[in-house]
Amino acid sequence: MKIRAGVSILLLVVSAAAGAAEVDVSTLKTFGTMGKQSKILADGSEAELFAHEGRGCLTHMWFGGSFKGIERTRLRVYVDGERQASIDMDLFLGHGMGFGDDHAPWGIARIGKTGHPSGVYNTYRIPFGRSIRVSAERAPDAEDASMFWWIVRGTENLPVWLGGVRLPDHARLRLYRLENHRAKPLDEFALCDVKGAGSLYQVTMAARALRRSGSWKDLSYMEACVRAYETGATQPLFLSSGLEDYFLGTYYFDKGRFHTPIAGLTHLDKQDNSFSAYRFHEDDPVFFQNGLRLTCRCGETLDGETLHDPPETEYTTYVWLYQW
Incomplete structure (x- = not known):
């Protein structure tokens, strides 16, 4: 057993070394920019924060400011000259907060x-082949002449790894949004429905029950199981035994907020029957070869019976x- 364990460790080391050798470090070059105390968002139009040509990967973004509505500042990342940004997100929701x-x-x-009301950061790996452009636009009702700070950084010729696998050079990170979707009890609805091959990277959800009876059953929409279907499949791959379970919580998030590298609870209001949470699939990869339809359900059944009494619920995901 000791010999086998030693051989396994050696193979892992050799494999990691071989993977590292695939990267020609002489081609790596870091790029980036910053903005300090800028009123670039003052007129309410979309403003370019950064642009770069070449091949590489964004590795870091940070944003600061203290104006009303900063959480709904719209961030967009345009990859390889696309006209419609493949990443288009609200500042807070794009970082797991609802x-x-x-x-x-x-x-x-x-x-x-890290701060109030901002100091929001990410280290998302956003690959590109020809060019990358990052923009921001304040929310329509945000304060005028608001000062904004930002940092954007990346590295040329840096590959992306996921779950110990180097992704194809043509892999691209894309964001799919479902906003303010109202689901009736036991409705199953798609969070995304795409074709081709790829891997699930991250899910953020903000959900609120639309019933306030004062009963714990108002939270029973969290009984939902998260399901993944490849194109044409009638039977799903179950990704969880409940909605809070998918985000690594338990008993309707009975212990409140938490933040781990895999999942976290960023908002919980049991008076309002609402929560927001994030879930990463870097070390728990979900690969697909023939499309992906990721679904949630408003409540759940077990052995043909409805679990508790799930209310109509509103979701943003x-x-x-x-994808490659």
Whole structure:
């Protein structure tokens, strides 16, 4: 057994070394920019924060400001000259936070929030082949002449790895949004429905029950199982035994907020029957070869019986996929 364990470790080391050898470090070059105390968002139009030509990968973004409505600042990332940004997100929801929840400080390697009401950062790996452009636009009802700070950084010729696998050079990170979707009890609805091959990277959800009876059953929409279907499949791959379970919580998030590298609860209001949470699939990869339809359900059944009494619920979800 000791010999076998030693051989396994050696193979892992050799494999890692071989993977590292695939990267020609002499071609790596870091690029980036910053903006300081800028009124670039003052007129309410979309403003370019950064642009770069070449091949590489964004590795870091950070944003600061203290104006009303900053949580709904619209961030867009345009890859390889696309006219419609493949990543188009609200500042907070794009970093796992729903309902404008200002709780801080918290942080993990990939996302976090260190201040009030901003200090929001990410280290998303966003690959590109020809060019990358990052823009921002304040929310329509945000304060005029608002000062904004930002940092954007990346590295030329840097590959992307996921779950120990180097992704194809033509892999691209895309964001799929479902906003303010109202689901009736037991409705199953798609968070994304795409063709081709790729891997699920991250899911953020902000959900609120539309019934306030004062009963714990108002939270029973969290009984939902998250399902993944490849194109044409009638039977799903179950990704969870419940909705809070998918985000690594338990008993309707009975212990409140938490933040781990895999999942976290960024908002919980049991009076309002609402929560927001994030879930990463870097070390728990979900690969697909023939399309992906990711679904949630408003409540759940077990052995043909409805579990408890799920209410109509409103959902906003962000699903991030690497596709190739």
